[in-house]
Amino acid sequence: MSLTISIDAMGGDHGPQVVIPAAISALKKHPDVTLILVGDEQTIHSHLQKNNVNNEPRLIVHHASQQVEMDELPSQALRGKKDSSMRVAINLVKEGRAAACVSAGNTGALMATARFVLKTLPGIERPAIVSALPTMKGHTYVLDLGANVDSSAAHLVQFALMGSVLAELVDGKDKPKVGLLNIGSEEIKGNERVKEASRLLEQTDLNYIGYVEGDGLYHGEVDVLVCDGFVGNVALKTSEGVVHMIRHYLRQSFSRNWLTKLAGLIASPVLKHFRNELDPRAYNGANLIGLQGIVIKSHGGADEFAFANAINIAIIEAAKDVPKNITKHLEVLLEGQVL
Amino acid sequence: MSLTISIDAMGGDHGPQVVIPAAISALKKHPDVTLILVGDEQTIHSHLQKNNVNNEPRLIVHHASQQVEMDELPSQALRGKKDSSMRVAINLVKEGRAAACVSAGNTGALMATARFVLKTLPGIERPAIVSALPTMKGHTYVLDLGANVDSSAAHLVQFALMGSVLAELVDGKDKPKVGLLNIGSEEIKGNERVKEASRLLEQTDLNYIGYVEGDGLYHGEVDVLVCDGFVGNVALKTSEGVVHMIRHYLRQSFSRNWLTKLAGLIASPVLKHFRNELDPRAYNGANLIGLQGIVIKSHGGADEFAFANAINIAIIEAAKDVPKNITKHLEVLLEGQVL
Numbered sequence: 001m002s003l004t005i006s007i008d009a010m011g012g013d014h015g016p017q018v019v020i021p022a023a024i025s026a027l028k029k030h031p032d033v034t035l036i037l038v039g040d041e042q043t044i045h046s047h048l049q050k051n052n053v054n055n056e057p058r059l060i061v062h063h064a065s066q067q068v069e070m071d072e073l074p075s076q077a078l079r080g081k082k083d084s085s086m087r088v089a090i091n092l093v094k095e096g097r098a099a100a101c102v103s104a105g106n107t108g109a110l111m112a113t114a115r116f117v118l119k120t121l122p123g124i125e126r127p128a129i130v131s132a133l134p135t136m137k138g139h140t141y142v143l144d145l146g147a148n149v150d151s152s153a154a155h156l157v158q159f160a161l162m163g164s165v166l167a168e169l170v171d172g173k174d175k176p177k178v179g180l181l182n183i184g185s186e187e188i189k190g191n192e193r194v195k196e197a198s199r200l201l202e203q204t205d206l207n208y209i210g211y212v213e214g215d216g217l218y219h220g221e222v223d224v225l226v227c228d229g230f231v232g233n234v235a236l237k238t239s240e241g242v243v244h245m246i247r248h249y250l251r252q253s254f255s256r257n258w259l260t261k262l263a264g265l266i267a268s269p270v271l272k273h274f275r276n277e278l279d280p281r282a283y284n285g286a287n288l289i290g291l292q293g294i295v296i297k298s299h300g301g302a303d304e305f306a307f308a309n310a311i312n313i314a315i316i317e318a319a320k321d322v323p324k325n326i327t328k329h330l331e332v333l334l335e336g337q338v339l
Numbered sequence: 340m341s342l343t344i345s346i347d348a349m350g351g352d353h354g355p356q357v358v359i360p361a362a363i364s365a366l367k368k369h370p371d372v373t374l375i376l377v378g379d380e381q382t383i384h385s386h387l388q389k390n391n392v393n394n395e396p397r398l399i400v401h402h403a404s405q406q407v408e409m410d411e412l413p414s415q416a417l418r419g420k421k422d423s424s425m426r427v428a429i430n431l432v433k434e435g436r437a438a439a440c441v442s443a444g445n446t447g448a449l450m451a452t453a454r455f456v457l458k459t460l461p462g463i464e465r466p467a468i469v470s471a472l473p474t475m476k477g478h479t480y481v482l483d484l485g486a487n488v489d490s491s492a493a494h495l496v497q498f499a500l501m502g503s504v505l506a507e508l509v510d511g512k513d514k515p516k517v518g519l520l521n522i523g524s525e526e527i528k529g530n531e532r533v534k535e536a537s538r539l540l541e542q543t544d545l546n547y548i549g550y551v552e553g554d555g556l557y558h559g560e561v562d563v564l565v566c567d568g569f570v571g572n573v574a575l576k577t578s579e580g581v582v583h584m585i586r587h588y589l590r591q592s593f594s595r596n597w598l599t600k601l602a603g604l605i606a607s608p609v610l611k612h613f614r615n616e617l618d619p620r621a622y623n624g625a626n627l628i629g630l631q632g633i634v635i636k637s638h639g640g641a642d643e644f645a646f647a648n649a650i651n652i653a654i655i656e657a658a659k660d661v662p663k664n665i666t667k668h669l670e671v672l673l674e675g676q677v678l
Contacts, residue, residue: 149530183572191488214576218584233522237553238574242581245557253613260609267606270599274592
């Protein structure tokens with residue numbers, strides 16, 4: 001099956017320097033895919049030459065005269081950067097010329113622009129940010145990771161549905177297990193919105209298994225974990241902080257003296273294997289889900305390997321037509337009058 | 340200075356089996372402290388004998404005929420267990436016979452009972468759960484860890500004040516840095532309550548440095564991190580989950596074959612040093628702060644070392660009279676009409 005994906009070649013901390021080699025390596029992996037590189041024509045061509053790529057018919061350069069800065073306000077980008085590489089890449093999805101787009105640019109601007117250009121799917125009030133996080137049993141889709149604060153119970157149910165469709169289509173999971181992130185220390189668990197969402201989820205045809213606490217995420221208790229964007233963002237960032245701190249102390253423990261350094265040298269292949277198991281780059285690529293089109297957000301600091309992974313996610317989701325399947329599932333929910 | 344601390348000898352997953360050896364080891368460390376062991380007299384005496392302790396004048400046994408179960412509803416414990424070891428230990432604080440109490444029992448029941456018996460400090464509407472968490476620079480007090488959901492802006496300011504007093508008194512920090520946990524991915528950061536709390540905190544004499552994201556916690560950006568109990572509990576449990584998962588993968592990486600096992604053997608002193616650096620037992624002992632008395636909650640599954648640490652925290656806070664100092668600081672805030 002032949003697919004075309006548009007790529008914001010200028011976005012991210014490293015821009016074309018990372019995006020273009022990543023695109024070239026993604027092309028090799030997917031012989032049926034065409035990539036449209038959107039951004040400053042001259043810059044893109046010079047990077048293609050640097051990578052010894054000339055006249056590759058599956059790499060199309062599409063000029064865009066502007067660029068959204070990493071710290072630019074979303075509203076400014078939306079109003080003032082109508083020919084940005086980010087916006088044009090999204091426009092190509094809207095026009096049906098690309099089946100998905102990928103950007104490592106400013107998250108807020110990407111969400112605002114994608115929402116403005118593509119609109120949400122019928123029945124979805126708010127798009128969410130979803131990403132797979134590694135667990136002891138594989139991975140779990142967590143949403144929302146920060147697009148929405150103060151999500152209502154109905155929004156949480158919509159997130160659950162979207163996450164479930166993703167796990168089913170992308171991972172081929174039959175009846176993915178869906179959980180609601182909650183706390184368990186009080187007599188009456190959680191807040192009102194979570195409890196109301198739980199009541200609603202019990203009425204759906206989703207495989208809703210109930211509340212999951214923070215540690216249950218990494219134990220892999222569910223395939224999809226649903227939460228408000230404030231809570232999800234805190235959980236994600238906190239996790240990143242813990243991993244960073246553990247690396248710091250691990251490195252420190254191995255570099256105290258020549259004996260520990262020697263032990264570190266001997267253990268280094270094992271430690272490398274361990275790092276690979278939890279390599280965050282292998283999880284790079286969050287989905288702005290709930291839109292009439294596929295938009296994949298790469299981490300701003302992504303390297304070539306990580307960005308290629310985000311392109312890979314875009315290709316898989318485009319091939320499975322995630323948005324259409326969300327709509328189909330949503331219709332079932334709406335018929336059942338749950339929402 | 341001579342201090343008396345009451346201890347719920349029956350609480351926790353292991354009860355007197357852990358509590359009594361921990362109490363004995365705490366006594367050795369603190370020659371001026373007297374401990375009141377509350378619970379079934381016979382059981383306590385038999386455990387004291389098992390540990391070869393007879394006629395120790397600084398270990399007082401105080402009988403209580405009931406025991407709160409770990410899964411008992413707080414309301415049931417409050418109504419039906421008026422002579423529980425937990426309740427009696429708290430009563431001793433209320434009566435001024437103990438300067439603080441420690442329990443590894445059911446968190447919900449402990450909070451409900453402590454709040455009912457001791458009442459909150461004037462000006463504090465809701466007690467919070469606060470604990471020090473390890474960071475790359477030492478530790479940070481995080482509150483609330485799960486006592487309250489949907490905390491208002493005023494509650495968050497009260498949490499900030501209590502955490503600041505704790506960091507100042509316990510750690511001797513001058514003007515402890517206080518941060519508000521927030522997310523940074525959207526144009527207008529965070530939710531309304533966090534933004535309002537930020538405006539209020541800027542008017543206090545606290546050393547409020549602004550918003551901190553989840554990863555900033557473990558980077559040690561602040562001495563005190565303030566958040567709603569739902570968010571704080573998710574951050575805490577998620578962190579525990581990450582640590583658990585990393586241990587799992589680290590163990591797995593070292594046990595793949597005889598070569599990796601050998602590397603593990605050679606690296607084992609280093610790995611042990613690393614584990615000790617982040618030993619959660621060294622952080623055992625959360626404070627139910629905001630009450631007219633000191634109540635320290637130990638983890639239910641605490642071992643002897645961990646429970647002794649919780650006793651240690653109770654002793655330090657009692658010596659510094661944390662509640663009185665909170666009231667003093669609160670009066671300054673109230674005079675300034677911030678709250």
